Amino acid sequence: MKGPFTGVRAKEVVAARPGTARLLLAQVALGSFGVVLVTAACFFTHLDFQISGFLYLIVVVLVSGWGGYASAVIVSVVAASCLEYFFIPPVLTWRINSPQDVLALISYLVTSLVITRLASSARNQTLIAETKRKDMARLYETASRLLSLEPEFAAGTRALRIFREGFGLHAVCLFDSTTTSEHVDGNPEHGLIQETRNAFAGGRDYRDPEGRVNIHCLHVDGKPAGAVGFEGRFEDDDAVGPLFALAATAFERALSFRSASAATATAQAEMLRSAILDAFAHEFKTPQAVIMAAAGSLRETGGLRTEQAEMANVIESEVWRMSRLTTRLLRMARIDRDEVKPNMEVTRLDSMLANFVQGYRGASGGRQISMRLHRDSPVVLLDQELMNLAFVQLLDNACKYSTPGTSVKVEINCDAKFADTFVTNDGGFIAEDEQERVFDRFYRGADREYAASGAGLGLFVARKIVRAHDGSLELYRNQTTSGTTTFRMRLPVFQGDLRVNGPKKEDLAK
Secondary structure, eight states: OOGGGTTBOHHHHHOSSSOHHHHHHHHHHHHHHHHHHHHHHHHHTTOOHHHHHHHHHHHHHHHHHHSOHHHHHHHHHHHHHHHHHHHSSSTTSSOOOOHHHHHHHHHHHHHHHHHHHHHHHHHHHHHHHHHHHHHHHHHHHHHHHHHTSOGGGTTSHHHHHHHHHHHTOSEEEEEETTTTEEEEEEOOOSOHHHHHHHHHHHTSOEEOTTSSEEEEEEEETTEEEEEEEEESOOSBGGGHHHHHHHHHHHHHHHHHHHHHHHHHHHHHHHHHHHHHHHHHHHHHHHHHHHHHHHHHHHHHHOOOOHHHHHHHHHHHHHHHHHHHHHHHHHHHHHHHHSOOOOOOEEEEHHHHHHHHHHHHGGGSTTOEEEEEEOSSOOEEEEOHHHHHHHHHHHHHHHHHTSOTTOEEEEEEEEOSSEEEEEEEEESOOOOGGGTTTTTSTTOOOGGGTTTSOOOSOHHHHHHHHHHHTTOEEEEOGGGOBTTEEEEEEEEEBOOSSOOOOOOOHHHHHO
């Protein structure tokens, strides 16, 4: 309804209690009985028209204050009829001779109806205020109970029970899209669970025509995250909006707690992994030193046959390679754990990479590595030791995951602002759903888990080093096709006034 009764249901406007029709009859009967008493008292004591009308008006006001507008209007008509029949001459007839008496009767009836209307309006305003006061008290109690609830339970059955008990609802349902599950408290009777799912799927709030089911979609950071539904009637529909807001706040609090817990667990796991890698790298140093010393002692003793000497050489070579790998693993673990602080120096990028590629060819596993410079030699600011570690991760990945017999290409291109280094290999296509995750710490693709050895730290550490140089490292999707993978390392070009003569392009291509 509109007007002064907004927010209160129609049946509460007609009567304050259930059983509207029966209560209306009782109010009319009691009011009419009061009119009869006043009529008898005034008629047999011969009171005049004015006193009788005043007493009738008191009865009407009492009825409107206790009952409702409809009962008061009926009693007013009954009182006006009695006033005309018993007290306006000629009495005991339904005829009025004087125009003044007609005007007086009409004035009485209008006054009675106006007073009835004002009294009924005041009564309903009191009902509305009382209902809102109760709703505010319920909202406050519900909010207090939700705040005292542990965050991990703010989106579960315990939180829903607080809503249901606080407002006397039949059932409450929460659909959580992050877990694709629903939580229900109470006994839904009007399809609350399915309607809640449908509301989330449609992205729109829902209210059934009879007002028994109210559903609201929940959003977190502007994205749909779930839906909450209430089954049951509210005394005041204005309480539904604040209750939905309270449910959304509790749900967002639960999601924030989940995210924080997951982040804490991830951080602790990563710290443990880094500590384990660091410990392993240190522990490997001792047996490597012992093996190297033993192989050297065998060589110094002399008397070794040719094949024995060759085996000693293999032992020393492989232990030396293992030592380099262990050193690299140790450095990677430290970079993973600590903040990278490069010692910058002006460097000609193509010259540094040419020297590095030349030295790396022996560890490429038989892969051919070619290098090409597209434009003038770029000059950058970098820490050569750290950048060598980053670049070796790119070449290691390119060699590990490329098809045997294919070559790895290193290309350098630059403009006035950036120097781009592209590392391309054949046969190592990365699935689209994994392209954003290859730089995550300890992540290895599903099809690469057993294809080659590794800890899943290489690209993470390489990107961390490049970013410490104000650069970027990314999978170059424009050049990634079904059988070719390209990574682009971008570094800012040094803008100082420095002229360095670089090698010729044809020398780099050799």
